Amino acid sequence: MVSSVPNEAPVQEAIEGTPLEQAAVADTSREPSPTLEDEAELTLAEELLSGIGALRRGLLRCGPDWPFGPLTGAQAELLRLVRREPGISVANAAATLRVAPNTVSTLVRQLSAAELLRRDADASDRRVARLQLTAAAEGRLGAWRDRRSHAVAAALRTLPADQRAVLAAVVPALAALTNHLEATTGPTGPTGATKAATKSAQEAIRGGSQ
Structure with missing residues (x-):
């Protein structure tokens, strides 16, 4: 007597498709059509x-x-932040930029070595470092920003x-x-x-x- 069991799997696959095909159909059915x-x-x-x-x-x-030569995007972003919020702490800078505090600490060391940023101890808690632009960085950033702002203002007037x-x-x-x-x-x-x-x-x- 010949068993019909070996033939059941091909028949079932023909009806339902392979597991991969079934998954593809299921994935397609779950994807919403663009509105x-x-x-x-x-x-x-x-x-x-x-x-x-x-x-x-x-x-x-x-x-x-950018007036400071080949800085990384992260370094430039930190300088912009300190210009907007002078005296910001490393922890607050990290929270604002959404990066880890040790990442900001590394950036501060790099920018301090380039004489663009300085760390001042907080008057009430010397364990907290307050970030400030150096005078040279402040002047160059100010001139760069003013030039751009004046150019846009002139265009706006037209x-x-x-x-x-x-x-x-x-x-x-x-x-x-x-x-x-x-x-x-x-x-x-x-x-x-x-x-x-x-x-x-x-x-x-x-x-x-x-």
């Missing part, structure tokens, strides 16, 4: 990044993008009042967008495509607004 709102947001995101990138490239024609009003309303929205992007990153940052997109957006926004 018109999703597509609109993606289009806006691309246009926003393109516009900010163009603004930054325009600023490059105003002079050097725009009609309604366009200037639109740009003024956009500034808080850009700040909120930046805060949201930063809130989605931990000390080690996001991963994959999110990391690349987040970094691109943050650098474009900061580069165009500072």
